[in-house]
Amino acid sequence: MADSGSASFIEAARRAQITEAAITTVNEAGYHGASLAQIAARAGTSKSVISYHFGSKEQMLRSVVEHVFARFDAVLSAAVENVPSARAQLTSYIDAYLEFVRHHRDEVLAAMEISVSHRDSDGVPLYLVNSAEDTALVTSIVSEGVAAGEFRDTDLTVTATTIIHALDGAVTHSHSNPDTNLVIYGEQLKEFLLAALVRGTHE
DSSP: OOOOHHHHHHHHHHHHHHHHHHHHHHHOOOOOOOOHHHHHHHTTTTTTHHHHHSSSSHHHHHHHHHHHHHHHHHOOOOHHTSSSSHHHHHHHHHHHHHHHHHHSSHHHHHHEEEEEOOBBBTBBBBBHHHHHHHHHHHHHHHHHHTTSBBOOOOOHHHHHHHHHHHHHHHHHHHHHHOOOOOHHHHHHHHHHHHHBBBTOOOO
């Protein structure tokens, strides 16, 4: 009889397998076209097993978003930790964001598709539920830069939203244009943002 540790490992592996199948299916069929049967077939399991691990298709797809963005957030937080200046933090954040997308594009695309398409019980799209949390780190970087005199005075909401949307745009642009060089995209984006933010650039 398997001990609890082995059972937990097997369950975690099965959940990871189902999550991977869901990501591929969503990218191929879209949020509304990704059926539980398709995901189960791709994972080599049954719908009842998916229901056992996740409860429902909606809960499973939401768990995909949580899984992908938890990893994404951890990478971004680590990228700016102990970085001495706001300017360096911003460039490190952009580099880390685009590097994660380069290496995990399918996961990010699926998570974004689900975030836009999934609605909670009140009809609110998933991407709006935690929107403040999504911009919190960028807002903090810009705020610290303004306070330290590195960045000129700016509306934090407008600036953070602009940065996040520019990065999200890199994901969708590279999806429709697979030859997009995200390293070059990142260098040009950093140049553009720093020209707008750094004190003395136009003064």
